[in-house]
């Protein structure tokens with residue numbers, strides 16, 4: 126019996142089932158370096174594959190989300206977070222007839238520029254780079270996909286589609302936006318990214334809010350009674366208790382968590398759908414022209430979510446046990462940055478050469494950027510090992 130293969134693609138539009146405002150190959154602004162289309166994969170499927178094969182993606186496995194390199198492997202890391210965001214983003218896109226593959230590629234790449242040790246690591250590296258143009262993880266994500274992943278013969282970076290790069294770049298100071306061509310325009314003139322990109326931002330928020338509540342409760346940093354004062358959580362928790370009163374605490378928390386995720390997803394889909402209905406965009410360009418974003422929660426959910434975020438900041442992100450780990454993270458990054466600036470020969474050989482080349486062209490700032498790229502690329506485990514190796518020998 127002949128196998129019924131999917132018909133090879135001719136590179137033509139793949140608009141099947143999409144809303145007119147969905148991004149697609151048909152209306153894509155393309156790649157920086159043009160490439161022939163793939164026989165079986167769409168433009169954005171190919172972006173997803175390139176991201177998954179990137180070294181920066183693999184190192185997310187041992188990068189902190191909130192807990193620093195916890196011995197118990199059941200807490201979230203940047204890798205599991207990125208996968209959760211990708212799954213939520215696909216669901217959102219499918220519900221609104223948008224391009225699921227594009228939302229997945231943006232989600233998979235959205236945290237590639239994160240340093241080791243989470244936000245504490247980013248702040249420490251930014252502080253080290255103060256005189257040299259600073260460091261910001263979101264801009265670094267774009268730098269990783271555009272420049273730092275260097276393994277293809279025909280171009281530097283991953284040569285991802287404009288739409289994936291646009292979605293990854295959430296914030297951008299005007300000075301830098303001016304250097305980015307069409308990618309920087311919306312930060313200079315106003316406007317929005319594609320709906321797929323807008324929804325990934327919310328999928329990110331849904332993922333971290335829920336997994337941080339879950340991790341915080343399991344660690345005992347958050348108190349269940351306090352969390353039950355939050356309407357968004359208590360509705361989900363009470364419904365779970367009512368449906369299954371005999372469940373263990375562990376299972377009840379999971380039941381509450383999944384109900385809360387569903388409530389946020391449904392609210393986001395319905396509220397976004399309403400705004401799309403009012404604005405009636407007929408293309409991704411029309412979405413981009415909107416100065417107000419079309420994706421978003423309802424006003425009620427936004428207010429409830431604000432209380433959850435407040436509690437997470439007060440009781441989890443600034444918990445004294447996390448602060449200890451944060452202190453160590455800051456010290457490790459500062460010491461390594463300083464030692465590499467003073468003695469670049471301690472860098473891996475290839476980077477040492479690169480640092481001296483860049484120093485010859487751009488002075489200290491050039492050398493500092495190579496060091497920041499290196500430090501940012503390390504996982505929590507790798508940077509601790511690197512620090513031990515250098516400071517145990519040089520003591």
Ligand code: MG
Pocket residue numbers: 206210235236329
């Ligand atoms: Mg994220």
